[in-house]
Every structure is written in structure tokens, then in C-alpha cells.
Amino acid sequence: MALARNDKVLTEVFGPSEGTALRVKQVLMVVLGIVALAILAKIKVPVPGSPVAMNMGTFAVLTIGATYGPRLGLTTIMGYMIVGMLGFDVFQSSTADLNGLSYMMGSTGGYLMGYVLATLALGFAARAGWDRSVLMMGGALLIANALIYLPGVAWLSVLYGNSLTWAVSVGLVPFLIGDALKLGLAALLVPGVWKLIGKARS
Template sequence: MLTTNKRAVLAEEMLTHASANVTPHRLALVLAGVLVLTLSAKVVVPMWPVPMTMGTFAVLTLGAVYGPGLGLATIGVYILCGALGLDVFAGSSATTSGLAYMAGPTGGYLAGYVLAVLTLGVAARAGWDRSPLRMGLALLAGNLVIYLPGVLWLGVLLGWDKPLLEWGLLPFLLGDVLKLGLAAFAVPLAWRVCGVLSSR
């Protein structure tokens, strides 16, 4: 169960001495986050049974590092860029772009990105990002809220009689387990590194 105590998230901790609440710093973080999300969506890693991108890893990690407020602002700008036709999504240049792309099979997962950033942001605000175990649980919840609207939207588009789980969930599980494991240790490790640096 998440605690109600609000704790600093990693981005705030790292920028404590750089006036993190000042608008230019927050804007820079949003732009950096959009760039990371875009690059991660374009990175394709060979994987069985399907290649994977690092998009979900970036989304979930960003939610934990940025927290709910800054994280939602960043994912909102990212999705807005995509809606305007910028090539920021996985495969958006190979098929369609803009709103047409977002209304396609990927649309539900993009909605899930917003929910996932919020989920990880709230968990980080409660301090769950400082422990690999709790971070792992938060990541599982975040991944679930990506898949849920994603598969449901596939059902709306393609029909409920189709093998939706075989198309929209099962092929990605192995890659997601690896990405979740990486994020579960990377964020708490970043906290430890931040603590070491701040003590110098």
C-alpha cells in the first residue's frame, strides 16, 4: 500500500542546488524527456518472438524519475508532438503519422503511457523508487496500465473475436520482463549514486 507521505523524486533531488522549481529548469527537463522518449521509441533490440523497442522502459523510468506532475507534462508534450505529425512514435514514419497513427492499433498503448507515468510518479512520490522490490511492484502496475487500454483498443478496432492477447500482449512479455528488471535496479541505484555525490 502506498504511503501518503510526499517525498522528493529523483529529478528534484538531483536539481536541488539548481533551483528545480524555476520554470527554465522544468522546461529543460520536459524537452529532455521528450527527446529520450523519442529516441527510446526508435531503438529496436532483437528479441524473440518479436523485436522490442525501449519505449516502455523510458516511459516507466521517466514516471519514476520525474514524478506525477512533471512526468504528465512531459508525456503530454510527447503525445502532442506525435499528434502534430512529428516522427516521435515507434514506427510512425513507416506507416502513418499524427492523429491517424494514434487512432490505429497503437493508440490504446499511448493512452496507457499516460496512466503508467502517473502510476510510477505516484509510487515514486511515496518513496517506492528507492527499493528494487517496491520499484519492481510499481513497474508491474505501470506495465499493466499500459497493456489494459492497449488490448481493449485492439478489441474495439479489430473485433472481440480476434486473438487479442496473442497479438497485443503475449509477444511482448519476455522483452518487458527484461526491461522491468533493468528499471527496477537502475532507479534505486541512481538514488544511491545521487546520495554519494551529494555527500561529497
């Protein structure tokens, strides 16, 4: 399936599609996306031996990328980054004392960069129609997840001055099972909603 297609993404199926009403809808979607990212990022489980916790923020990123499309998805994820950069407590382990740029340059900094890449990749994949099929959606999600881990693991290695092998062992391997569950859920959820829409309109 080529990426040259210009299919609608899921959120474009609902609500107004032009004019001022569309702009209002898009603003609301961006705000809701940022709020969802902030809430789900705080749902976390510490991983022994790793400076990074397992959290549901990844699921939010993947879902937003797959349902918002590249432009609105990028706007949402960058809005989230800007809110965090301004010092608001929206990141996984940010606190009143550790926030803003200081937090973003810490152990999760590479993963935050990966969030942006993953959102774009999934947005373009959804625009190409990959979100209509569980198999294609699963492939897009695997690519997006890899785009989160590549800068995430690389930055851990640089930040702590350890080898890439060490960074992989603490920044990737402990999260594989949890990520498999999150990817599986997203791969079923988005195409499933498309099928429900098709049945409702038939």
C-alpha cells in the same frame, strides 16, 4: 508504504529547487524527456504475427515516470503526445505518410493511452518513496506495465474486431520476456542511483 508520503523524486535532488532556475530546469527536463521518448520509441524489433513492434519506448516511459514524479512526468508524456499529434515522426512506427491522429488511432493507440496512465502511476509511487527499494520499485513497475497493456490490448480487440484472447496473444504474450528485462533494468537502476546519492552524501 502508504502513497500519502511526499518524498522527493530523483530529478528533484539535482539542480535548482526554486525560482526561475527551477522553471528553466523543468522545461529542459520536459524537452529532454520528449526527445528520449522519440529516440527510444524508434529502437524497435518487429514481432511476427503482431501489429505492434517491441520497442524501447516503454523503458523511457517507465523511467520518466519513476524519476520525474507525477506532475512533470505527465507534462512530459502529454508533450510527447502533442508533438506526435501535430504530425512529427516521434512514434514507434509513424512515418511521413502515417502520423498524427491517424497514427494514434491505429494499433498502438491503446498503448499510447497506457503510457499516460503508467507515467502517472509511477510518478505517484515515486513520490511515495517506492523508488528507493528494488522490491517496491519492481511492484510499481508491474502495476504501470499492466496499465499500459490494459488499454493497449483492449484497443487491439476493438480495432481489429477480434476477441480479447486474440488481442492478448498478439498484443501481450510476445512482449513478456522483453518487458521483464526492461522492468528488471528499471527496478535496479532507479534505486541504485538513490543508493549512490546516499553514499556520496554520507
